[in-house]
Amino acid sequence: MPTPILDFDALAQAISGRTVLCIGDIMLDEFVYGEVSRISPEAPAPVIAAQRSEIHIGGAGNVARNVAALGARCIFVGLVGADDAGRQLASALAEQGAIESVLVCDPSRPTTRKVRFVSEHFSTHMLRADWEQAQPASDTIETKLIDAILPHIARADIVLLSDYAKGVLTARVIRHTIDAARKLGKPVIVDPKSLNWAIYRGATLLTPNRKEFSEATRSRADTPQSIVDASEDVMRLADCQAILVTQGEHGMTLVPRNGEAVHVPAYPVKVRDVSGAGDTVAAALAVSLATGANWDTALRMASAAAAVAVGKQGTASVGTAELKRRILPHAYLAAEEKIVLERDTLDAQLVEWKSQGQRVGFTNGCFDILHPGHVKVLTAARSACDRLIVGLNSDASVRRLKGTDRPVQDERARAEVLAALEAVDLVVIFDEDTPIDLISRIKPSALIKGGDYTREQVVGHEVVEAAGGNVVLVDILQGFSTTALVHRARGEGK
Known part of the structure; x- marks a missing residue:
């Protein structure tokens, strides 16, 4: 046994x-x-x-x-x-x-x-x-x-x-x-x-x-x-x-x-x-x-x-x-060690990856209830770069954006679920309403968002493009929405 x-x-x-x-x-x-x-x-x-x-x-x-x-x-x-x-x-x-x-x-x-x-x-x-x-x-x-x-x-x-x-x-x-x-x-x-x-x-x-x-x-x-x-x-x-x-x-x-x-x-x-x-x-x-x-x-x-x-x-x-x-077990630690709590740790990892010629990609979101739509975007995002960093809104940030009854899961739980995905290389929690400061710090080669955004709507596109990177929009999986899932679970609608 x-x-x-x-x-x-x-x-x-x-x-x-x-x-x-x-x-x-x-x-x-x-x-x-x-x-x-x-x-x-x-x-x-x-x-x-x-x-x-x-x-x-x-x-x-x-x-x-x-x-x-x-x-x-x-x-x-x-x-x-x-x-x-x-x-x-x-x-x-x-x-x-x-x-x-x-x-x-x-x-x-x-x-x-x-x-x-x-x-x-x-x-x-x-x-x-x-x-x-x-x-x-x-x-x-x-x-x-x-x-x-x-x-x-x-x-x-x-x-x-x-x-x-x-x-x-x-x-x-x-x-x-x-x-x-x-x-x-x-x-x-x-x-x-x-x-x-x-x-x-x-x-x-x-x-x-x-x-x-x-x-x-x-x-x-x-x-x-x-x-x-x-x-x-x-x-x-x-x-x-x-x-x-x-x-x-x-x-x-x-x-x-x-x-x-x-x-x-x-x-x-x-x-x-x-x-x-x-x-x-x-x-x-x-x-x-x-x-x-x-x-x-x-x-x-x-x-x-x-x-x-x-x-x-x-x-x-x-x-x-x-x-x-x-x-x-190594697999458990591999997931946990992807969660970055200190900015110095992030900086050191970026230096290592960039010195190896790795293309660093970035995407972000609340990821309150991870669903197939999220997984599709993250998998596609990872294919657009060598290393994918996910910016995760903190609990305080989610409350300001989504309302006082959100998030459903706290930031640590959300980070652990994201870190368990093979497509994700690092998870960084940010407290601001947008990840612009984080994007300015990372200067990713690719800034990836779902196709329900336009290039101009993607926060940080100017910073990335000025540094020689590009914005990548990936197709989203229709029919999946965290907000809709929350409403359905609460019996507030279909």
Whole structure:
């Protein structure tokens, strides 16, 4: 049975109203990029000529960044030291408008910091240097973390524990968090590091990678079926509803406690950097499940998000536009991407087409209810040029021209229907009563209208002809009129 097309826009809208409480080990990720061209005379080690560096919010902080990039709000609770790295992280989080950070400071430990040295030419990690104290938080700091977490659970739609084994998610912190979340009916996702999954007892979903799953279950976990076979006992031990095992280029396998297992193959992509891909998966799952989406939808979102993330360099976050391009069928996107909302985008497309010697045609109208007469004109218009731009009257413009009871469909709906036509290359919405400003901007080679107009009646004919273009009048299909269709539907006439 084919997989149904995901209603991405509806899901994205639902995500925008959700809040994720993310708790875990934050770290400062620094990437130093340069070229390696020689070996050090002091020791048999490559010398990297540093050219640039980037600093990112890493670890569980990258999960929070991805939650925000995907359109949800995030409350983040983490642990930093009283040092420059901690202050940099606090400042960087403060700049993220959709993230509310609650950072507990422990002066006795350094903020976790990782510096990666990367060959720019080969996109290869040469070396990583870590500053960290990977020990459980002290009793005092544990209490501060619990006190910071519990008041926010009621505000969240879902709780996400991102465990990097740096000390935040102690058994006590985990227990207080999961118990409080369950009492309030909040789902809990855990990206685990401990091999003792009993400490995550009561979580909704565990998301280990294949290596973590294999070690925790003492199984090979090299096929979807072997993962299913090894999941039964650990799900009972962890009292969770499902386990999702991520397997890199081999995809993901979800094993629900009740129901059939689902395996999703990985998207075929060129992998640039796997740093932080697990964070992106966890964030995509959290925002999807926060909306009440089912396992299948959440899994598809997570798989697509991972594909986008590994195609980027460094610790990357994934936005909704990138995710939409990855997850939706090309034909759907091809139609949507024809709708131009910014004039700069129109200008760039015109430059590209004209540099290729393409003849650009233009026509316009309200297209309130698309009918065969419209289709005939648009098809004929496309045959008169190489690329056809359709100017579409905005809702306000239609009301002024047709009356307060029009349009029947709003401008976005009308634009989407036009963009779905193969004959149409771009749709540009204009707010004026006539498209003269748009025509002056485009200067099309051909200005096309239906044959019920005369050349002199066509708005913009002087501009087009002065620029060396021509007006093309195409035969219309008799018997079709939007106004007549509207009257007939309202019972106002034949």
